[in-house]
Amino acid sequence: MSRALITGGVGFLGSHLCDRLIEEGHEVVCLDNLSTGRIDNVAHLGGHDAFRFIKQDVTEYLYIDGPLDYVLHFASPASPVDYQRLPIQTLKVGSLGTHKALGLAKAKGARFLLASTSEVYGDPLIHPQREEYWGNVNPIGPRGMYDEAKRFAEAMTMAYHRYHGLDTRIARIFNTYGPRMRPNDGRVVSNFINQALRDEPLTVYGDGLQTRSFCYVSDLVEGLYRLLMSDEVNPVNVGNPNEFTVIELAHMVLKSIGGQSAGSTALTTGIEICPLPLDDPRVRQPDIGLARAKLGWEPKVQIAEGLVLTIEYFRKQLEGSS
Structure with missing residues (x-):
C-alpha cells in the first residue's frame, strides 16, 4: 500500500482527495491546522x-x-474572505509551507503535487488562459497575498525539480464548487446558493458581466488524480472551460432553487448590485488542451447537475443548523 500526505487535508478539495486516494488503495496522512478547514469534512x-x-x-x-x-x-x-482575513498566514503557507512540504518530499523520495491556482494569471490579458501565459498580477493589490504566494510556490516547486531532481507536479486549479464548501467562504457559488436558500438578495459585484468557469468537485478530483499519476512536470490547467457570466450564474441558481422549492415556482429573492472589488478578474476560462492531451481528462458534470447536488448539500446544512 502506498502512502500519501495531504496538507490542508480537511479543506474542501483536500478532504475529497483523502476520499479518492483511500478509494484507490492508498494510505492517507491528513495534515491541517484547521484555520479554514472543517474537521467534519473527514469525520x-x-x-x-x-x-x-x-x-x-x-x-x-x-x-x-x-x-x-x-x-x-x-x-x-x-x-x-479567507486570504484577506489571513494575509500573512497566506503568504507564509505559500512560501514557508511549500518549502517545508518540498523538503519532506525530498527526504522521503516522494512525488510532490502543488495545488496552484488560476489566480497566477491575475486579471488576464489573453483569453482563454493557457499554461505558457505568465499572467497580469498586481503584487501589492488586495489579492496580491494569494496570487504571489502561489506564484512563489510554483517557482520553488520547479527549483526543487531542477536543482534536486524532485519528481513534481503543478495543478493550476480553476473555480471549483460542490459539497463541503463553507457557506460563508466568499466564493460565488456558495454565496449565491446560501443567499438564495435564505431568501436574501444575491450579491453581484460590478455589472455581473465578468466571466467565470466552474468545475464540479468530482471532475476536478479526477483531473488531480490523473495528474498525480502522470509524468507531466509542467503546470497543467485543471478546470471547466464552459464559460458564462456571473449574472448568468445568479439566474441559474435562482432557477434551480426555485424549481426545488415545494409549492413554489419562483423565489422572492432578487439580485443586489455592489461595486466591483479592485483587481477582480474580468475573465476566467481555462484552456485545457494540455490536460486533454496529457491526462486524457475533461469535465463531465454539467453546471445544472452540479448546482442541484451542491444546493442539496447546503439545504441539508441549513436544516441541520436550524
Whole structure:
C-alpha cells in the first residue's frame, strides 16, 4: 500500500482527495491546522485503517514517521474572505509551507503535487488562459497575498525539480464548487446558493458581466488524480472551460432553487448590485488542451447537475443548523 500526505487535508478539495486516494488503495496522512478547514469534512474517515489525521501548521517543523510515496500540498486559504482575513498566514503557507512540504518530499523520495491556482494569471490579458501565459498580477493589490504566494510556490516547486531532481507536479486549479464548501467562504457559488436558500438578495459585484468557469468537485478530483499519476512536470490547467457570466450564474441558481422549492415556482429573492472589488478578474476560462492531451481528462458534470447536488448539500446544512 502506498502512502500519501495531504496538507490542508480537511479543506474542501483536500478532504475529497483523502476520499479518492483511500478509494484507490492508498494510505492517507491528513495534515491541517484547521484555520479554514472543517474537521467534519473527514469525520466519516475517523477510525479508518488507511487514514490518520495530524493537527499541525505546515509552516512549522514538519516530521512524518514512516515512508511517503506522495506529498500533495493543498494547505492555504483559498477564498477571498479567507486570504484577506489571513494575509500573512497566506503568504507564509505559500512560501514557508511549500518549502517545508518540498523538503519532506525530498527526504522521503516522494512525488510532490502543488495545488496552484488560476489566480497566477491575475486579471488576464489573453483569453482563454493557457499554461505558457505568465499572467497580469498586481503584487501589492488586495489579492496580491494569494496570487504571489502561489506564484512563489510554483517557482520553488520547479527549483526543487531542477536543482534536486524532485519528481513534481503543478495543478493550476480553476473555480471549483460542490459539497463541503463553507457557506460563508466568499466564493460565488456558495454565496449565491446560501443567499438564495435564505431568501436574501444575491450579491453581484460590478455589472455581473465578468466571466467565470466552474468545475464540479468530482471532475476536478479526477483531473488531480490523473495528474498525480502522470509524468507531466509542467503546470497543467485543471478546470471547466464552459464559460458564462456571473449574472448568468445568479439566474441559474435562482432557477434551480426555485424549481426545488415545494409549492413554489419562483423565489422572492432578487439580485443586489455592489461595486466591483479592485483587481477582480474580468475573465476566467481555462484552456485545457494540455490536460486533454496529457491526462486524457475533461469535465463531465454539467453546471445544472452540479448546482442541484451542491444546493442539496447546503439545504441539508441549513436544516441541520436550524
